[in-house]
Amino acid sequence: MATRLTWSSATGILVRLDRGVTRVSSWIPSDAFMELNPLPVGFLGSVLVMLGSFQANSPFTSKIPGSWYIGVPTSPHPGNLLVELGANTLVYLGLFLTGLAWVRLVAGVRRGEAVGRPWLLFWLWVLPLMVAGPLFSRDVYSYAAQGQMVSQGISPYKGGPSLLGTSPFLPTVDPLWGSARAPYGPLFLIADGLLVTVSGHSPLLSVLLLRLVALLSVVAIGFFVRRIATIMRVNRDLAFVLSAANPVLLYTFASAGHNDALMTALMMAGIYLFLKDRRFLGIVVVALAASVKVPAIVAIGFMGYNWTRSSTVIDRMRGLLIALMITAATFVLLGYASHFGLGWISALSTPGSVLSFEDPIDAVGFALGSLLKVAGLPAGPSLVVGGLRIIGDLIVLVVGAFAVLGSTGRTMLRLAGVTLIVTVVLGPVIWPWYLGWGIVLLSLGAGELVSDFLIALTLSALPIDLLGLPTVLAWFGYLVLVVIVWRFRDHLAREFKEAWSRALLSLDELLPAWITGRLPAVLRVER
Numbered sequence: 001m002a003t004r005l006t007w008s009s010a011t012g013i014l015v016r017l018d019r020g021v022t023r024v025s026s027w028i029p030s031d032a033f034m035e036l037n038p039l040p041v042g043f044l045g046s047v048l049v050m051l052g053s054f055q056a057n058s059p060f061t062s063k064i065p066g067s068w069y070i071g072v073p074t075s076p077h078p079g080n081l082l083v084e085l086g087a088n089t090l091v092y093l094g095l096f097l098t099g100l101a102w103v104r105l106v107a108g109v110r111r112g113e114a115v116g117r118p119w120l121l122f123w124l125w126v127l128p129l130m131v132a133g134p135l136f137s138r139d140v141y142s143y144a145a146q147g148q149m150v151s152q153g154i155s156p157y158k159g160g161p162s163l164l165g166t167s168p169f170l171p172t173v174d175p176l177w178g179s180a181r182a183p184y185g186p187l188f189l190i191a192d193g194l195l196v197t198v199s200g201h202s203p204l205l206s207v208l209l210l211r212l213v214a215l216l217s218v219v220a221i222g223f224f225v226r227r228i229a230t231i232m233r234v235n236r237d238l239a240f241v242l243s244a245a246n247p248v249l250l251y252t253f254a255s256a257g258h259n260d261a262l263m264t265a266l267m268m269a270g271i272y273l274f275l276k277d278r279r280f281l282g283i284v285v286v287a288l289a290a291s292v293k294v295p296a297i298v299a300i301g302f303m304g305y306n307w308t309r310s311s312t313v314i315d316r317m318r319g320l321l322i323a324l325m326i327t328a329a330t331f332v333l334l335g336y337a338s339h340f341g342l343g344w345i346s347a348l349s350t351p352g353s354v355l356s357f358e359d360p361i362d363a364v365g366f367a368l369g370s371l372l373k374v375a376g377l378p379a380g381p382s383l384v385v386g387g388l389r390i391i392g393d394l395i396v397l398v399v400g401a402f403a404v405l406g407s408t409g410r411t412m413l414r415l416a417g418v419t420l421i422v423t424v425v426l427g428p429v430i431w432p433w434y435l436g437w438g439i440v441l442l443s444l445g446a447g448e449l450v451s452d453f454l455i456a457l458t459l460s461a462l463p464i465d466l467l468g469l470p471t472v473l474a475w476f477g478y479l480v481l482v483v484i485v486w487r488f489r490d491h492l493a494r495e496f497k498e499a500w501s502r503a504l505l506s507l508d509e510l511l512p513a514w515i516t517g518r519l520p521a522v523l524r525v526e527r
Contacts, residue, residue, distance in 0.1 A: 033104060034111075039121050042101035046128035046250075048094030053132040055087030061133040062141065064172050066204055068133030098125070098247050099459060105241050106451060115237040122222060122245055129255040130215060134207065137433075140214075140257035141172040143192055144206040146182050150193030150338070151201065156182035157343025169203045181347035186334035187291035188259050189344075210257050217261035218244055218254045221440055224268040228444055231275050232413075242443035242454050248461050249440075252433035260433045263292040264440050267299050271413065274303050283307075283323045287330040294348060295437055298419050300327050301404045302412040309409075313509040320404070359430045360478075361385070361392045392426035405506040406499030414450075415499065417441030421457075432461040449484070449492070456480045 053061045054071035057079045061067070065074050109115060134140045145161035148169045160179040161170055170178075182189065195213070199205035222244030229236035243249065253261035266289035274282030283303055289296035304323025308315045335341045365388040369381030399422050403415040420438035424430055435457060442450050460478060485492065 034108065036101070036104045038101040038105040038108070039124060041104070042098055042121070043124040043128070045094040045097030045099075045101060046125050048090045048097065049135070050094075050128040050132040052087045052090030052094060053135060055084060057084055058087055058091070060088075060091055061135050062138050062172055066168070067141070067172050068207075069204070070131065071133065095247075095462065098250070099462065101125075102241070102245065102247055102458075103455060105245065106238070106455060109235065109238045109241055110451060115241065118226075118237065118240050118245070119222075122219075125245065126215065126218070126250050126254050129250060130211065132255070134211065134257050135251055135255045137252065137256040137258065138172065138174040139177070140207050140210050141169075141203075142174065142177045143210050143257070143259065144196060144203055145169040145173050146184075146189065147192035147194075147196035147206060147210075148201060148203075150189050150340075151196050153339070155340045155343060156184075156189060157340055157347050169206075172203065172207075181343075183344060183347045184259060184293060185291035185331070185344055186338040186340060187288055188262065188293070189340060190334070190338050191262075207257070211254075214257040214259070214261040215254045217265035218249050220265040221249070221253075221261070221268055224265070224272045225440065225443060228268065228272050228275060228413075231272075232444060234444060238451065239443045242451060243440045246436075246439060246443075246454075246458055248432055248436050248458050252431075253436055256433065258433045259292055260436055263289045263296050264437060265289075266292065267296045267437075268440065271299060271303070279303075279307055280326075283326050284330065287327040290327060291330055291334050295420060295423065295434075297327060298400065298423065299416050299441075300324065301400065302407050302416045302419075305404050306407060306409050306412050313506045316506075317510065359425075359428070361388045361426060361428065364388065389428050392428075396423050396426050402503045403499065406501075406503035408502070411495075411499065413441050414445035417445070435461050452484050452487075453481065456484055 049060075052058065056071070056073045056077035057063060058071070061071070063072055063077075065072060105115070105121075115121065129135065142161060145164060145167070146156040148167065149156050149161065149164060152164075154163050159181060160177060161167075161173045162178045164170060184192075191213070192210070195209045196206045199209055222240055225239050225243045226236045229239040249261070252258055253264070267286050270282045270285030270287075270289060272282070273279075273285060276282075283300065286296055286299050286303060290300065300323050301320065304320035305316050307319030307323060310316065331342060335344075362385055365385035366381045369379060369384030372379045372384065373381070396419075400419045403419050407415045417438045417440075420441065421435070424434045424438065427434075439454055439457065442454055460481065
């Protein structure tokens with residue numbers, strides 16, 4: 001009885017939340033909303049963000065001397081409260097307009113509107129952001145310093161930019177990462193060192209080149225997304241606006257210059273080649289993506305398992321094994337070429353050194369650990385958070401394994417996108433640019449469910465260390481995501497059942513009978 005009452009209560013809460021979301025969305029007059037022209041509104045939003053960021057003490061971009069060409073004082077500025085408030089308001093208003101224009105764009109494409117000049121829209125929205133300094137993150141300055149380390153033969157896998165000693169690259173590096181080892185693959189370090197060398201070892205020009213690579217990577221993402229959408233016979237305009245024109249990619253990939261953009265671009269290029277039946281080359285290119293940042297290896301798993309058209313699980317596992325061997329060989333060869341080896345593997349835990357209250361694992365672990373500490377039990381927040389992170393990693397591995405085993409050529413990209421989102425949500429830290437990995441892949445399965453989910457996910461990502469607003473706003477976004485999952489629960493249940501059944505059949509074929517006979521009933525195939 002208690003279980004029934006608990007489930008009924010949870011269901012009632014979800015129903016009320018669903019009604020609340022519907023009521024809030026109905027407040028926007030649909031006719032007036034659809035009359036908005038997203039192209040100029042989004043452009044205006046980008047321009048306002050750019051202008052607001054020029055304010056001498058703007059918290060949205062670095063104001064350390066030498067950080068950027070425009071809007072950075074040569075010495076500390078005393079500031080003016082009214083000017084700062086007005087400039088910050090411009091940034092918030094610009095972000096609101098960008099989000100509004102993007103949602104309008106998605107809604108229009110879903111209604112059947114064609115995006116006549118998608119690349120004109122993209123450039124108008126992104127170029128003002130590139131005039132401003134790197135927004136909402138200083139990671140690109142760490143990249144530049146790591147590139148300087150590479151050019152001097154110092155391994156970023158042994159320590160952070162502080163190893164440079166006295167260097168013009170250091171002042172702009174976020175102190176959080178000053179001593180942190182680089183968790184990036186050898187391909188990125190090779191490219192990073194090359195860019196710094198080409199810049200003449202200029203910190204500012206290095207940052208400019210790194211941002212240019214990120215911008216061109218987002219262009220490549222849009223290019224390959226449209227072509228993959230054509231191959232998969234899905235709406236390529238919708239896929240484009242959900243990916244390349246997505247505010248998460250515009251602000252955190254292109255403007256902030258994160259190397260996630262390069263990783264994702266290479267991943268999509270490899271997937272395109274794979275789908276064009278150049279499968280070996282496609283897997284090599286995605287292995288290169290994983291040599292920038294390791295999350296791209298998720299796509300390797302799905303591609304390898306679906307390499308062959310054979311329905312025999314042994315043949316499919318052979319393809320997976322070959323794909324992983326290609327990836328391992330790529331890591332070793334690039335590690336040798338960079339002279340830094342595989343030290344980045346042990347540095348993959350670096351991002352997890354941060355405690356992020358937008359991350360469900362960290363927030364729940366910290367709260368639970370604090371309660372246990374108050375109760376006098378020998379378990380503080382750090383211990384509980386560490387334990388929950390291990391559990392989260394195990395869940396990700398299980399979800400990923402079953403998703404791969406349950407995938408087909410038709411569903412592999414969608415399941416890979418879901419796996420990447422689960423990896424981020426159950427990972428040690430959530431940054432908005434991490435969500436971009438899964439957003440791009442899910443944009444290619446853009447039905448009503450997926451596009452609703454990506455709208456909510458994108459708007460939820462904006463408060464996560466992006467606006468400087470309270471963490472609670474991100475959690476409101478999570479509630480909306482739960483409501484969307486609830487709305488489409490029947491559809492999701494069908495897809496889950498299909499993938500689950502395929503995964504169980506694969507397990508049944510892979511494992512010997514004496515093992516499958518001892519598995520729990522939920523993991524056994526009904527004969």
